Amino acid sequence: MNASVPPLNALTAAASARKILQRLHDVMAARTNAQAKLNKVVEIIGEELSSEVCSIYLLREGLLELFATRGLNQDAVHVTKLALGEGLVGTIAQNVETLNLDEAAAHPDYAYRPETGEELFHSFAGVPIVRREKAVGVLAVQHVEPRPYQEVEIEALQTVAMVLAELIANAGLIDIHPGEERRFETGTGVVQGLQLVMGMGRGHAVFHQPRVTIEHTVAEDTEVERQRVISAFSKMREQIDRMTGQAEFGVDGDHKEVLETYKMFAYDEGWARRINEAIDSGLTAEAAIERVQQRTRMRMRQIDDPLLRDRMHDLEDLANRLLRIVSGQLGTAAQSGLRQDTILIARNLGPAELLEYDRRRLKGVILEEGSLTAHVIIVARAMGIPVMGRMRDVRHQLNDGDLILMDVTDNRVVIRPSVSMDEAFSAKLAMTQKKRAGYAAMRDLPAVTRDGIRIELMVNAGLRDDVASVDVMGADGIGLFRTEFQFLVSATLPQRERQQRLYRDVLDAAGNKPVIFRTVDIGGDKALPYLRSEDSDGEENPAMGWRALRLALERDGLMKVQARALLDAAAGRTLYVMFPLISEPWEMEEARKLFDSQRELLAVQKHKLPSAIKYGAMLEVPALAEVLDQLLPMLDFLSIGTNDLTQFLFAADRAHPKLAERYDWLSIAIMRFLDRIVKACVEHKVPVGVCGEMGGRTTEAMALLGLGMRRLSITPASVGPVKAMIRSLELAPLEIEMQRLLTSGVRTVRPALMDWAAEKGVELG
Structure with a gap:
């Protein structure tokens, strides 16, 4: 110009x-x-x-x-x-x-x-x-x-x-883009993705959403188009209100908050205004919605923040719903009904759309996109539906009705399986169900070794609903309650009363069993759109960046609010508090001082206080092992976070596809490192346990027990197999074998341990 x-x-x-x-x-x-x-x-x-x-x-x-x-x-x-x-x-x-x-x-x-x-x-x-x-x-x-x-x-x-x-x-001027037309395959295929909700499922492929065809893009009368959009918004909001009101999960949970956040988008006047502005430019109602949706997709591609990207997915889900209403093309698989056991296929899925499906027929969900923090995953977990994500182009590898075998735990999806593969899967599914029944029979039995050593077997949790698994699985309590989940699913910073309500509900549900609350671990790759830090923007290594306790000590107002919420919620009970990502003893000292100051403030205000407070730290940063003599006197317990610790020890991102298999949890380096920590804790009489994924695998759990660990906090699904292993194990000979292996010169103790377990009749599942 x-x-x-x-x-x-x-x-x-x-x-x-x-x-x-x-x-x-x-x-x-x-x-x-x-x-x-x-x-x-x-x-x-x-x-x-x-x-x-x-x-x-x-x-x-x-x-x-x-x-x-x-x-x-x-x-x-x-x-x-x-x-x-x-x-x-x-x-x-x-x-x-x-x-x-x-x-x-x-x-x-x-x-x-x-x-x-x-x-x-x-x-x-x-x-x-x-x-x-x-x-x-x-x-x-x-x-x-x-x-x-x-x-x-x-x-x-x-x-x-x-x-x-x-x-x-x-006019026929452009290429048909590769992959735009569905490739109708006939052979068997095995694909992998991102494990989002664990479980197994067998069903036939059903595509969630047929493409809406926009036949007219240029408006003849903008006022008519505007009224069509107003009417569609009204109908969509009625649908959302009805679905959120009818959602049933047995107990209240964080998925309710997810749906409320989703509902907030449906009533967002800014979104409606942008669509009306597109109509003003001469577009039909359908084209205006698609125009705004295109802009949303472009923004999603430019967003590095996974939480904000998930919120944009919610908005796109609503845009798809609005587009189907205004165009009259309402046919989704949910509306037509599921006629047989189904694996649902979608590019992405919103939480409200998932709720439309018949839970009796829906056996699993496969997404081309998806992430662990997406709202739909929280809802799917509450519904007990296995989900696999990041399966690129899967919609173009499938035909409607293809048989799919889905094993999220093994990160394996089989498309159009052979008869023998189907039979093997069905046998494994039946065996899994049989094992689950066997584990359920052990629910009330203690996790005691054959030579009488009691092991604390606890579960990791992050949602209000997860607490039910303590009784269902026969666990000893919650060894890690991730308080940040409430922050991740919320559209705004959760207020103290809301945090307090969650913590009290969790403690009430746990009864007389302990709950260890980890203070909020946000920042890094768990950034919140409403709580940004210039110091964390564009971090190259977010897992090692400005996150967890580092961020909380800087934003001490956030931590003070959480401290008061926890102290009030645990009134009359023992409060267990654990601080994440501590690198040096002074950080632990500062965190304790902050909590103690809030306890004194509440005492002055005549609040009823916890009967006792037990302070713990997570050992995830290897540097902390060098100063245990200074740290342990400050602690009532220590928990080892093996997920972060392992990647920091090996300088290997566990999410990197080429590095994920490069390190072994049973490598001699990790075993010796953990052995040193356990011996220091025993010397200082500080209980030590593991609250990472490592403890949920039977062979790894056996190795940890052999090093002297007496508390494991694991996923609920792992409680049964690990308890069965513990009850089949004689611990004293294992401890001798582990000390021998630490000086044997082997690269990993895995083969020798598995041979030892087979010889001793230990049940590894």
């Missing part, structure tokens, strides 16, 4: 977009060839936006080809081609993102093409042309004057690009 033309304001942007859409509709309806239409399109956009350059690049044979331009050299048309990721245009298409630059040549991805003559132009704005969630081209404008484009100008371009996508697709 030259200096004599003022930038667009919100009203002129909407008016320009509306006028462009009307003119484009007439052009594409004309009886001229496709090239002539595109030539006219760039002229229209350039004129309406007062743009010196307007260019359209389309994806053809894997390359972005300059198809039409106003302002660049015409000789470059069909000559200039860029690969995905190459240059500014290629970057826009590859990342499905918008670029807005006041100086194009300064961008690191800038690639000069001399045949275009673009060296005359400084400012650059480009938006992807998206069709069915894939970038099939790029719409770009350029100006001589260096200046960033206003948001309203970018929105006008994005609106035009959306309509342009359908118009050029109908």
Whole structure:
């Protein structure tokens, strides 16, 4: 835009977009060839936006080809081609993102093409042309004057690009993007993903959501379209209210808070306003919803924060629901009903949509995306439905009705299994159910070894519902209650009364069994959108960053509120408090001082206080092992967090696919490290246990007991197998064998331990 033309304001942007859409509709309806239409399109956009350059690049044979331009050299048309990721245009298409630059040549991805003559132009704005969630081209404008484009100008371009996508697709100008059409496979396939909710399931593939086809994008009467959206919003909100009111899980839980947060999005006036603004630009109701949804997807791709990304998934779920209502295309698998045992397939899923399914027929869920902190996972866990995520392109590997065998515990999904594979799976499922029945029969039996040593077998928890597993599995209490889950599922910082209510409910549910509350472990890869720290933004190693106790001591107001909530909730009872990610003894000292100060404050205010407070620390940072003589006198107990500790010891991210198998929990390095910690704790008479995943595996748990551990806190599903192992074990000979193995020179004690267990008749499951 030259200096004599003022930038667009919100009203002129909407008016320009509306006028462009009307003119484009007439052009594409004309009886001229496709090239002539595109030539006219760039002229229209350039004129309406007062743009010196307007260019359209389309994806053809894997390359972005300059198809039409106003302002660049015409000789470059069909000559200039860029690969995905190459240059500014290629970057826009590859990342499905918008670029807005006041100086194009300064961008690191800038690639000069001399045949275009673009060296005359400084400012650059480009938006992807998206069709069915894939970038099939790029719409770009350029100006001589260096200046960033206003948001309203970018929105006008994005609106035009959306309509342009359908118009050029109908003209046959773009490739059918790879993977866009379903590949109907027939052979057996075995795939892996991200384990989200453990369990096994056998059922037939059902696709959650057929694609909504938008047939008309340009509005004839914007007021009519606005009324259609208002009506759709009203109907959608009624549906959400009804579902959240009917959700039944047996007991109240954090999934209720998840649904309330989800409901908040449904009533978000900002979202409705953005859709109405898109209608003002000339789009139909369906196209306006899709336009806003496209923008949400682009934002999701740019968000590093997993929690915020999960919230955006909730919003997209609602947008899908709204789009189906307004278009009249209401058919999801839930509406049509499940006719047989089903494994549900979806790109992503919202919590309310999951609730629509018949729980008797729904045996599992497979997501192309998904994360451990997503709201739908919390709801699925409460419903007892196994879920596997991060299974890329799985929707294109399946046919509707294909038989699927899903074993989340083994990270294994079998598609279209052979008869023998199906029989083996069914046998394992039956065996698992039989074992579960056997473990259930041991529920009231203590975890005592054959030579009479009592082991504390506790469970890890994070939701109010998880507490029920203490009695169901016959556990001795909760060895790790992750208090941050309440923070992760909340849209705002939980107030003290709400925290106190949760902690009291957990203590009441546990009865006379102990509950060890870990203070909030947020920050790093568990960032909260409502509690940001400049020090943690863009951390390269979030697991080792500004998180857990480090963050809590800095934000001491947050920790003081939690301390008061815990102290009030545990009135008249013993309160067990554990601090995460301690690196040096002074951090433990500061944390205790903070809690003690809040206890004194409540005493002055005449609050009823806990009968006793037991303070503990999590040993996750290896440095802490070097100062145990200073730390242990401050502690009532010590818990070893083996998940973080192991990756810190080996400098190996356990989530990295190439590193996950590089270290063994039973390696001699870890065994010797843990042995040293146990001996120091015994010397100082401080109880020590493990509250990581390591303790939930029978062979690893046996090794820990052999080192002297007497308390394990594990997942509820692991209690039965580990208890069976303990009751089949004679501990004294195992301790002798472990000390021998520590000096034997072996790389890992695993093979020798498994042989020893087989010889002694130890049940490893």
